Amino acid sequence: MYRSETKTALNKNILYFIRWTAISIVMGTVCGLIGTAFGYGVIYAQRLFKTHSFMLYLMPVAGVLIVLLHQMFHELGNRGTNLILESISSDERIPMATLPCIFISTILSQAVGASAGKEGAALQIGGCIGNYFGDVFHMDERDKKVMIMSGMSGCFGAIFGTPLAAAMFGIEVISIGVAYYAALVPCVFASFIGAQISGALGLHGESFLILHIPEFSLVPALYTVGLGLTCALLSVCFCILLHETQHLYKNKIGNVYVRILVAAGLSIALALIFGRDYCGAGFNLVEKAVDGESAYLGFLLKMIFTAVALGGGFKGGEIVPTLAVGSSFGCTFGLLTGFEPSLCAAAGMLATFVGVTNCPIATMFLGFELFGFEAMPYFAVAVAISFTLSGYYGLYSGQKFTYSKTKAEFINRKAH
Incomplete structure (x- = not known):
């Protein structure tokens, strides 16, 4: 009897693996191709903004076009990434109109220098793709949720070039304290396939070099604790x-x-007063910070630029601006304390990222893929502390905290 049950379970696992491998190949390929097209669209828009100074003054025009676009597709009430997260934790439906809306409106936002990223848009595009193929394959609600997660991972991996972080982020971001391991194979396969396709088509992810990493010991660890706090x-x-x-x-x-x-008028005024370095996604600020250079209040300015643009209706995402805020703050921390500004920029970036996304495993993978493994002891300390002490706040109100961060108890509450 035991052998029969074992054989049955093994057969089910093999069928599961074969089925989801085939589906993941389709998902990863589609996400890789669409993600690459989106990535190149964003790159072209960013170059347009850098090359032509007048693009900043077209922000009101781009804003009106974004609103018109969402009205055209009846997507004016689009809740962005929250809609994708809620579709997994509940029976919320994802309208396919979300894909063209977020695709075009993000590129418009980047072309005029709105302080917004692209990875939030990638999550929404991937979620739409997953939902669509869930319907095409006539999946039940549980399997469709896995499809949405694999789509999120596939597009995130394709656009950001960090497949490990992308795979875990899709699994981890939905419900803090509970990882959807049933989606592990689809998310890992889709993210790696998506990243490979985008890489083969010339869209490569970011990577940074930390100037100096001291041996991990008591004094550096104490500085890292302070940074995490x-x-x-x-x-x-x-x-x-x-x-x-x-x-x-x-x-x-x-x-x-x-x-x-x-929002457009305020963004233009901010850019004229404080400069254009704080416009756009913010990877320019990350590069400067990891090189040990950052204005002392640069992190605060980037926060304000981002809140003004995204709060008023420009589209994209909060993830890259978060990385810019965290790295700038980390560099400032290092400059003020005299402890390795470049290393503090990297650790601060990850600590801030985990504080707003509540995804510690994905954050650690992100650090490995962006900076290499040598600084991982510093990253682990900063990430653990920031995750624990950031409480139940998050970028996405659709995110749920299934278990407490400080006790082994069920709480089931939404993010602030």
């Missing part, structure tokens, strides 16, 4: 700023056209 506070402040700015826009300005025009 402050990054936890920073991530909470950033989440509150983003959410409250969005609420302020909606409460004070009911008309969506006026709202995005105000």
